[in-house]
Amino acid sequence: MGQRWRDGRGVLVVRREGDTITVPLEIATSYRARTKGLLGRDSVDGAVLLSPAGSVHTFGMRIPIDVAYVDRRLRVIAVRTMRPGRLGLPRLRSRHVLEAEAGAMAGWGLRVGARVEVRPADQ
DSSP, rough: OOOOSEEEEEEEEEEEETTTEEEEEEEESSHHHHHHHHOOOOOOSEEEEEOOOSSOBBBBOSOOOEEEEEESSSSSEEEEETTTBOOOOOTTOOOOOEEEETHHHHHHHHHHHEEEEETTTOO
């Protein structure tokens, strides 16, 4: 079940108790796009998917962010809020990382055990 996404836009689908939420998504799979992530931004519309990724840092960021570590089956294995200037610990089973503005993921119902779906705009 290996995902093969390309840099671009799409939608993140979060399923929760009988409800489905869709969130605008930026997909960052190239080295250049992954290393840039949310650096230098004052806000983000929706979320950014870094893939592959097992950890992140917030050095050079202007805003606190929510970080969700996601395994190869697209199940959330950890969610953290990180202030600027921090180094996140690597998560062993993490294959992808979602980043969003601090507080956004709780509003979407994104928590440990949740499954997400990534729908690239070109599909």
